[in-house]
Amino acid sequence: xxxPTRPLPLFRSGDPAERAHTDAAMRSLIVKVLIxxxxxxxxxxxxxxxxxxxxxxxxxxxxxxxxxxxLLPSARVTFEHDGQAFDVLRVPIDGxxxxxxITRRGRTNSTFVDPADPGAAPIEWDxxxxxxxxxxxxxxxxxxYPTAFRFxxxxxxxxxxLMYAVITTIAxxxxxxxxxxxxxxxxxxxxxxxxxxxxxxIILPSQATLxxxxxxxxxxxxxxxxxxxxxxxxxxxAYNVFLLRQYFLTIPTELEEAARVDGAGPIRxxxxxxxxxxxxxxxxxxxxxxxxxxxxFFGPLIYLAGSQDLLPISVGLFRFNGLYSSEPQxxxxxxxxxxxxxxxxxxxxxxxxxxxxxITGVDK
Amino acid sequence: xxxxxxxxxxLRVGGQGRRRLSRSELREARWGYGFIGLWLxxxxxxxxxxxVASLVxxxxxxxxxxxGEATFVGFKHWQRLLFEDPRVWQSLRVTFIxxxxxxxxxxxxxxxxxxxxxxxxxxxxxxxxxxxxxxxMVPVVAGVLIWAGVLNPTTGWINMLIQAxxxxxxxxxxxxxxxxxxxxxxxxxxxxxxxxxxxxxLYNLAAxxxxxxxxxxxxxIDGASWWRRLVSITLPMISPVIFYNLILSVIGLMQYxxxxxxxxxxxxxxxxxxxxxxxxxxxxxFQFLNMGYGSAIAWLLFLIALAITGTIFxxxxxxxxxxxEKR
Numbered sequence: 001x002x003x004p005t006r007p008l009p010l011f012r013s014g015d016p017a018e019r020a021h022t023d024a025a026m027r028s029l030i031v032k033v034l035i036x037x038x039x040x041x042x043x044x045x046x047x048x049x050x051x052x053x054x055x056x057x058x059x060x061x062x063x064x065x066x067x068x069x070x071l072l073p074s075a076r077v078t079f080e081h082d083g084q085a086f087d088v089l090r091v092p093i094d095g096x097x098x099x100x101x102i103t104r105r106g107r108t109n110s111t112f113v114d115p116a117d118p119g120a121a122p123i124e125w126d127x128x129x130x131x132x133x134x135x136x137x138x139x140x141x142x143x144x145y146p147t148a149f150r151f152x153x154x155x156x157x158x159x160x161x162l163m164y165a166v167i168t169t170i171a172x173x174x175x176x177x178x179x180x181x182x183x184x185x186x187x188x189x190x191x192x193x194x195x196x197x198x199x200x201x202i203i204l205p206s207q208a209t210l211x212x213x214x215x216x217x218x219x220x221x222x223x224x225x226x227x228x229x230x231x232x233x234x235x236x237x238a239y240n241v242f243l244l245r246q247y248f249l250t251i252p253t254e255l256e257e258a259a260r261v262d263g264a265g266p267i268r269x270x271x272x273x274x275x276x277x278x279x280x281x282x283x284x285x286x287x288x289x290x291x292x293x294x295x296x297f298f299g300p301l302i303y304l305a306g307s308q309d310l311l312p313i314s315v316g317l318f319r320f321n322g323l324y325s326s327e328p329q330x331x332x333x334x335x336x337x338x339x340x341x342x343x344x345x346x347x348x349x350x351x352x353x354x355x356x357x358x359i360t361g362v363d364k
Numbered sequence: 365x366x367x368x369x370x371x372x373x374x375l376r377v378g379g380q381g382r383r384r385l386s387r388s389e390l391r392e393a394r395w396g397y398g399f400i401g402l403w404l405x406x407x408x409x410x411x412x413x414x415x416v417a418s419l420v421x422x423x424x425x426x427x428x429x430x431x432g433e434a435t436f437v438g439f440k441h442w443q444r445l446l447f448e449d450p451r452v453w454q455s456l457r458v459t460f461i462x463x464x465x466x467x468x469x470x471x472x473x474x475x476x477x478x479x480x481x482x483x484x485x486x487x488x489x490x491x492x493x494x495x496x497x498x499x500x501m502v503p504v505v506a507g508v509l510i511w512a513g514v515l516n517p518t519t520g521w522i523n524m525l526i527q528a529x530x531x532x533x534x535x536x537x538x539x540x541x542x543x544x545x546x547x548x549x550x551x552x553x554x555x556x557x558x559x560x561x562x563x564x565x566l567y568n569l570a571a572x573x574x575x576x577x578x579x580x581x582x583x584x585i586d587g588a589s590w591w592r593r594l595v596s597i598t599l600p601m602i603s604p605v606i607f608y609n610l611i612l613s614v615i616g617l618m619q620y621x622x623x624x625x626x627x628x629x630x631x632x633x634x635x636x637x638x639x640x641x642x643x644x645x646x647x648x649x650f651q652f653l654n655m656g657y658g659s660a661i662a663w664l665l666f667l668i669a670l671a672i673t674g675t676i677f678x679x680x681x682x683x684x685x686x687x688x689e690k691r
Contacts, residue, residue, distance in 0.1 A: 028485075031485050032485045032486075032487055034485075035480070035483055035485040035486050036485070036486055036487045036488070038480070039480055039481070039486055039492055042477070042480070043492065043495055043496060046496065046499065046558070047495065047498075047499070048514065048521055048522075048525070049507075049510045049511055049513075049514040049521075049559075050499070050502075050510065051521070052510070052513060052514040052520065052521045053510040053513060053514070056513060056519075064519060065519075067518065071521070071524075175402055175403075178399055178402055179399060179400050179402055179403040181399050182395075182396050182397070182398070182399025182400035182401075183399075183400060185396075186392050186393070186395055186396030186399065187389065187392055187393065187396065188392065188393035188396035188397055189385075189393060191396070194400065194404075197407065198403065198407070201407070201411055203611070203615060203669065203673050204411065204415075204666065204669075205615070205618060205619055205662070205665050205666055205669050206619075207619070207642065207645055207662045207665060208414075208415060208418060208662045208663060208665060208666035209410065209411055209414035209415055209418060210414075210418075210649075210662060211414075211418055211421055211649060211655050211658050211659045211662060212413070212414040212417035212418050212421060212659070213410065213414045215421075215426075215428060215431065215655065218428050219431065232406065232410050234402075234406075235402055235403060235405060235406020235407075235409070235410065236402055236403040236406060241403065266395045266398075266399075270399075291501065294503060295503050295504055297504065297505060297622050298621060298622065302646075302650050305650075313503065314503055314504070314505045315505075317503075317505045317506060317509070318505050318626055321505075321509055321626070322629075328513060328519075331509055331513075332509070332510065332513060334506075335505075335506035335507075335509045335510050336506075338503050338505070338506045339501070339502045339503055339506050342501045342502070342503065343498060343501050343502070346497075346498065346501045347494070347498075350494060350497075354497075354566060357563060357566045357567070357570075358566065358567075358570040
């Protein structure tokens with residue numbers, strides 16, 4: 001195979017061994033640059049929709065539909081002349097391109113005023129003004145965010161979502177810890193079978209149980225309230241139990257035995273010995289559930305169908321999209337707003353989060 | 365390894381034979397049941413009874429407002445489901461075709477990205493890992509709306525990029541209509557799904573880090589190429605995680621609902637190509653309020669899910685390699 005590049009003659013040494021060494025270092029550097037730039041290109045493609053969304057969220061409604069407009073938020077430049085605003089266009093005159101304000105639009109010739117010298121005589125130009133490009137300046141519309149915030153009633157959505165997410169996160173995490181402790185530390189008949197049943201519920205499509213559950217909640221008068229979404233989280237979810245059990249199994253039993261010798265019962269041991277040692281796993285489970293709750297769509301969609309005031313952010317954004325489909329800039333602004341809190345939490349807690357993912361997916 | 369193995373393992377340990385428990389064992393068992401009791405109650409209330417009830421419902425005509433007047437209709441719903449409702453087979457076909465396209469693409473890209481993010485030659489690995497994972501944190505509705513924008517034929521950046529790079533006339537109402545063209549709709553949906561592969565990447569990544577480096581060193585000395593090492597070492601060593609990703613993806617695809625629902629409200633646009641099985645379930649159950657028929661649709665989903673995951677489990681021993689397990 002031919003060597004990809006030669007080292008610069010400057011570094012070329014007469015000693016063959018040293019030369020081979022420099023070559024190897026050079027080659028490894030090239031590989032590093034190649035792989036890193038491949039990753040960078042892929043990452044940019046992968047995150048491009050995000051860039052599109054942010055850019056669109058800052059555009060004016062006019063710019064969104066303006067096919068000549070640049071990619072980034074901008075506005076057409078206008079020039080005020082005799083109390084009227086005129087668009088500034090790029091006009092090719094005598095081999096030069098000048099930025100002039102158009103005061104009269106004609107099919108075959110138009111009249112322009114030079115913004116730099118408005119007092120001078122108007123300039124006549126022959127040709128169709130439609131072929132001329134408008135001049136743009138960067139002009140991010142930050143006010144799209146407050147507008148979207150008000151239109152979507154973001155504060156209420158946020159309050160609903162946070163309430164739901166926080167309550168169910170606490171309930172899901174602690175109930176799972178209790179059940180996981182039972183499976184991790186006690187021997188009892190049919191434990192293997194019960195654990196298998198627990199795990200199989202992960203594979204069960206939730207729709208298979210949905211209709212009767214819905215009917216019961218309906219009879220209880222709970223449809224149209226948060227209760228059908230909150231109550232089941234108090235009874236431990238298989239995924240969380242599995243993660244916490246795996247973690248509990250890695251905790252050495254000495255401390256628990258010491259506590260038992262000191263006369264602590266299982267509950268006391270669980271609360272004061274196990275839980276403090278399991279904080280990283282508890283955080284991971286909390287994060288999983290929090291993100292799940294933030295994202296939950298199907299549950300709120302069916303249980304809160306008629307209760308506009310109780311909707312969480314996911315369904316609220318979906319409805320907003322239906323109502324404001326002619327305002328893409330507001331939809332993108334609202335989309336960005338819904339992801340801010342999960343992303344901030346993720347960036348700060350990613351160590352716990354990724355550990356948790358690994359425990360469930362791969363670890364023994 | 366992962367919890368799917370636990371199922372196989374616990375099946376083996378299952379029958380220990382019955383004998384009387386000693387006093388202290390009894391005490392321990394009581395505490396054990398006490399701790400898991402919370403889940404047992406939840407299991408009976410939210411899984412077991414509803415499963416049974418759902419089966420019973422599938423033989424009833426049932427009105428939410430007058431539950432007392434439920435009438436037994438025998439196999440009416442099942443007959444309609446299996447033989448009379450063309451929408452059932454249409455939506456199943458849609459679901460399977462989409463799965464056949466999106467599942468391999470998703471799994472191969474997750475594996476490819478994990479290998480890239482595991483490369484020692486990648487500078488700034490941790491930053492890359494964080495940024496590749498970040499879109500998985502974007503709420504699905506927001507992600508779908510963003511993708512719908514970026515896939516817009518006229519104003520979206522994807523067509524602009526394609527046009528800038530290839531020169532092909534992609535932009536405009538006559539360009540590439542990702543979400544309107546039945547021929548490429550599944551590719552568009554697969555692309556939208558890319559923002560959800562973060563977890564699969566992480567599982568793969570963790571598995572790759574667990575492959576002993578001696579294996580690669582030995583293979584390199586023997587002159588094995590990069591491709592050869594991938595096929596003969598990497599893939600077998602991480603096959604348990606590939607298995608796990610496969611099961612999770614299959615479950616996810618069978619319950620595919622949110623993306624088509626957000627994009628077109630469950631209309632199946634264009635030409636019914638996005639009328640997925642769960643859309644049919646949702647419309648029958650919660651829009652037309654056919655609770656009995658909805659139960660039958662859900663039960664069929666359960667049976668299909670059972671058959672598919674069962675098949676994957678049964679084939680697992682031929683292609684999933686568990687280190688340290690004796691055969």
